[in-house]
Amino acid sequence: MNEEVKNGIIFDRGPKNDVYAKYFIGQSYLSGMISPKDEVNVSVGNVTFEPGCRNNWHIHHDGYQLLLVTGGMELYQEEDKPARLLLPGDVVVTHDGVKHWHGATSDSWFSHIAITAGTPEWLESVNDNQYNQANNEGKRD
Secondary structure, three states, X not given: OHHHHHHOOOOOOOOEOOOOHHHEEOOEEEEEEEOHXXXXXXXXXXXXXXXOOEEOOEEEEEXXXXXXXXXEXXXXXXXXXXXXXXXXXOEEEEOOOOXXXXXXXXXXXXXEEEXXXXXXXXXXXXXXXXXXXXXXXXXXX
16 A cells, blocks of 8 residues: 555655645655646645655634545544544545644555645644654554
């Protein structure tokens, strides 16, 4: 499974996600598919995370984020809630103003299609203690 996700299962993995690298711990890749310049009010991208990679806590203002998991194992957590383990076929709806983060488990690549409307506000990083706790919570499910 890791090799399939690493090499792109359905959509191209894309280049290293250098534009947003300062909001991630670890390496991610981004293949932009649709952007607001295409005269729609959403962006759509295939995002791939190496094992252990996660993004910072963030909030979407005046919009939302939909995550469609296409490969690997993903952790998703909203503030003050336990982490969830996501697998291919899972869908997450993150509503306007909800503080959250997502990333790969410690031993799996993962990819998802992110459909995003609104403006993200990037916050603090997910520290190692938070991440390790999320990994343990996710593996109990």
